[in-house]
Amino acid sequence: MIKTTELKINAAKDPRKVRCDALVVAVGQGPDGPKLVDGSLGGKALQALSRSLGVLGITGAADEVRRLPGTDEFHAEVIVLVGIGRLSGAEPAEENLRRAAGSAVRQLRGTGHVALALPAASVRAAAAVAEGAALGAYAYTEHRSAKDAGDVVAAVTVVTPAAGEKSLPAALERAAILGRAVNATRTLVNRPPSHLYPETFAATARDLSKNLPVKLTVLDEEQLAKDGYGGLVGVGKGSSRPPRLVKVEYAPARAKVKLALVGKGITFDSGGLSLKPATGMTTMKCDMAGAAVVLNALLAMAELGLPLKVTAWLCLAENMPSGHAQRPSDVMTIFGGKTVEVLNTDAEGRLVMADGLAAASAEEPDALIDVATLTGAQMVALGSRVSAVMGDDGVRDAVKAAADRAGELFWPMPLPEELRPSLDSQVADLANMGEKFGGMLTAAIFLREFVGESNGRKIPWAHLDIAGPAFNEGAPYGYTPKEGTGVAVRTLVAYAEDVVARAG
Template structure:
């Protein structure tokens, strides 16, 4: 097991098997590496020029030190100009993949504030992630046994206090990645519900005596039918694996707020009778990422002992083509009694979220946040790295500020008044699930979800773009599942625990 420690030691004198330093665009080493720069002296500029390191983000170079410093290997990572926590997090992730056979690593990146220390630890752990569960001959583990963050602030209380939260967030993100990367045949709704229950049990076992525990209740298809959860039952009707609704509760005695988290958990999305093109189905195991984020954020809050009551709902179903699959033209009734005309079986996420949001409202929280890989429209609008955030202005601002602090890009999107007319356009039911108009589909979906929030303060995160990295690893993002949303939700919960909403943000994180 890898251990992390903070030390004030000189990066030039440490005997770690590898030392990681940052490089700025002007060809000088970043703060934290001054002793290494002094050890190389005038030779440093020539060395950087020879190996072509200019300090640009994404650059990585490994240099044998030949005794110039105590460590045998120097790892240079580009930071870009005026690096902040996001730049440091990405650089640390790049370094983790570059150091493949070292038993100990010293990270001499900028780390003189709690935010930077968190970025270094999170970046290194997340960047070194690989999903090898199904490899018959997985590569020999190369994670160092010891990772030391070198910082002159190592003895400051607020800096040392940043280590545990960084570890907790990294654990939660990595666990979410594992779930999202698991093949859909092995993570059906019942199997996912079992995995959540096991994760809750493991988390509770690790909590200190007297700490508030997380409680889990799994509602199976029979219970869902008794309750009248028509959305979940309709979406899951075409699958041999029946739907589940997993409800988590975390209720610390000193809670200063009560929040509800709702996550979409479509374990595989074929599109139903509106069958997806083959290429679009290739990564549809990712469609449960919202549920994974909600569960892992709740468990992280319990590990951190945050004084926030959390009611969390993971709506799990598999959208398949079967003899009981829902049809275009069907009308279903959600848990709260709203009738919905189904016109597109590939717009299933909003249907399972409708039941879960109804249940969340019934718990009477102060605020509701839902997260879902909801619409391809949002990915078209914002690309594959940025989530869209919609809802009440105040809650949206809080979530955007949390995403900025967590290093996850997000952007505010509107819910225009015209969408209200569109979602009420059905002639046979209270709401139209889909209206066939090509434009603004992500905004339509958000307006639809708003109908199930009971007028409570609410924000909706559409993470269809950034939840799965189809390209090569970059920064702290591995290929495949990114775990997007976990860090943002934990940061938002921490801001709520502090008793004050986070400041407004107006652009990408």
């Protein structure tokens, strides 16, 4: 069972009435040097501190956290100055607030109660602070023997003039729900493949779904073979731990819109017989991030009570080499009947996703979104912090807008039609490999082949390639820890909220 972070979040107007272990204040980079951005704070001590920032070597750069002794004016053991970056307007952007709050809470591990006195005058700004705090209060400690390894901040108070507004409690609750969903995703990604494989992933999905209004169905290897899920069966053949397809359904009575989510869940990717080099395997426990994202995004939507029907398809397999593994030149039949020639067994994610997309299409949703750590080409094109979104213009642009609102970095990419002929096969309907250059785009074009129709029209679809941003190999930053990041959960929830708003 996943132990999700249970950060207690409340709000207060007056920081002088908050008893806490640490009081966090923002420092920004102004045109004339560092500037204390104290929100609703005042007091002689802070005024004096503001004049001393340069002498203390404080710059206000993002992720900068400095601790100073507390003062008699505030009931805090320490005053913490957190960098909020460049000041370009009257108020910092919501994402800057998220990152500053997350950075402070992440770096204050071992502190019990933190008051965040950042410049958050509105409900939206206060919610951004709370969300950043929830994302920053994370540690993966399942396999640590030290008892204090996961001593994250337990409670935060958001200091804001909006503390008395009626809409704030719901906004803070939403922040807490999103924090739990993202952190559960991170934990799934961080779990070693010795512990997380298709069967245990399915069991964990069932555990996470408890006490929520969702229905969960698991297809094992025998049922997959019987029903014609050739992608999952083929990819999973080389492993002693067989594949699973997990279907999670949230269907409130008042739903007006039907959304389908498909997630890639390769719990470990060795490359199969097209074996990866040793260094290429070291991060491949993260190849199931897409499935973790769609699962926890759906559960967050259910906990928020959003009035739309959502079905998540978790395509789970382990890609291993053995005498039973699929071979280059093998042909498999995907759910629904299309055949694929396997030219490279390390292009396996698109094969299990093809099954999921075809199965999801059979239920004729109003929109279909898939999420996958699909290609190394994504990192070549966009680096390790910007995800790609491709597909039909309407869904693609709506996902981009939702990501912007959520504070996640996505960039729209094209699907050039001249790449499609490179997927032609001499022996099957198509091959699983195509043009070398633009591999991220070719992979998306392959997936598009398995998106079905509804009422004679192609189902609106978008593909999210999160290969780089799903797993942080560098140092922590902002609210983002090392290893699993949970990227795309907040974007999918924001997208669903936007769909509900448009549906009226």
